[in-house]
Amino acid sequence: MSSDAARVAVVTGANKGIGREIAWQLAERGLVVYLGARDEERGLAAERALRADGLDVRFLHLDVTDEKSVARAAERLLTEVGLLHVLVNNAGVGGPVQPPSQTPAEQVRRVYETNVFGVITVTNALLPLLRRAGSARIVNVSSVVGSLAAAAGNLDPTGVHRPGEFPTMLSYSTSKAALNAVTLTYANELRGTGIxxxxxxxxFVATDINGHNGVLGAEQGARIPVLLATLDDDGPTATFLGENGTPEGQVLPW
Ligand SMILES: NC(=O)c1ccc[n+]([C@@H]2O[C@H](COP(=O)([O-])OP(=O)(O)OC[C@H]3O[C@@H](n4cnc5c(N)ncnc54)[C@H](OP(=O)(O)O)[C@@H]3O)[C@@H](O)[C@H]2O)c1
Known part of the structure; x- marks a missing residue:
């Protein structure tokens, strides 16, 4: 995008961790950022912290698993700004590291509610606003553990996991694999629309989702999502991009 002036963004799950940092970095670039959070107290606290830096950040009550909450958020955006340039589907939950054979289906279903169905609910509710912007970006915050190619080769292309030790987290990994498929499906529907x-x-970012075992700070974790959220009009669609420390990032296999 050539100019970020007065552009509007929504970041889901932005009260802490990577999402909060994405919100901060987008607002730093001059975007008006709606900071999505399911808990009012946590959302308002994050809004206060970012506003203290002089940024135009607005708490948006948004539980991605609650269709009514999502619909109310979409209505508020329609009234207040009328369009949307950037949607970052960041909200996510983790799942336990345990063999698939010992993972109840109910646990998988619970993780999918947020990581997959939540993304679909939010995207469909906000797409009319994104279409009105003419040029817009949707970024789905996924994970390399969702790469089917990496799983098939039992090889992590980012080097976080040792060769032959690709994680087998049924709920989390397959939710991100499904999210990747969701990403491609929307990308194909929206080709030629400017979205x-x-x-x-x-x-691997140190946040609550992994008990702060990650090795990167949230600032670095937000870098690739922000890069994709601020692509120029001739930028790629249907790409899976990962953090590897280079300015352009690492194209990951689906
Ligand atoms: N950290 C990593 O190493 C890593 C690696 C790959 C991908 N990711 C992805 O990055 C994204 C952000 O994770 P993080 O590491 O920053 O973890 P985090 O600190 O635990 O943040 C997760 C955020 O999602 C929110 N959330 C969860 N369920 C929600 C719901 N139903 N509605 C709205 N918000 C909801 C949380 O809100 P509450 O505070 O209310 O719980 C929180 O704001 C996730 O999609 C995660 O899968 C993280």
Whole structure:
């Protein structure tokens, strides 16, 4: 996008972790950022912290698993700004590291509610606003553990996991694989509309989702999602981009 002036973004799950940092970095670039959070207190606290830096950040009550909450958020955006340039589907939950054979289907279903169905609910509710912007970006925050090619080769192309030790987390990994498929499906529907749809792998970032075992800071974890959220009009769609420390990032296999 050539100018970020007065552009509007929504970041889901932005009260902490990578999402909060994505919100901060987009607002720093001059975007008006709606900071999505399911908990009012946590959302308002994050809004206050970012506003203290002089940024135009607005708490948006948004539980991605609650269709009514999503519909209310879409109505508010329609009234207040009328269009949307950037949607970052960042909200996500983790799942336990345990063999698939010992993972109840109910647990998988619960993770999919947020990581997959939540993304679909939010995207469909906000697409009319994104279409009105003419040029817009959707970024789905995925993970390299969702790469089917990496799983098939039992090889992590980012080098976080040792060769032959690709993680087998049924709920989390397959939710991100499904999210990748969702990303491609929207990207194909929206080709030629000016809406670019891509997936980001933020790297192994120290946040609550992994008990702060990650090795990167949230600032670096937000870098690739922000890069994809601010692509120029001739930027790619249907790309899976990961953090590897290079300015352009690492194209990951689906
Ligand atoms: N950290 C990593 O190494 C890593 C690696 C690859 C991908 N990711 C992805 O990055 C994204 C952000 O994760 P993170 O590492 O920043 O973890 P985090 O600190 O645990 O943040 C997760 C965020 O999602 C929100 N959330 C969860 N369920 C929600 C719902 N139903 N509605 C709205 N918000 C909801 C959480 O809100 P509450 O505070 O209310 O729970 C929180 O704001 C996730 O999609 C994750 O899968 C992370």
């Amino acid at each position: 670019l749809v891509n997936a980001a792998s933020p790297g």
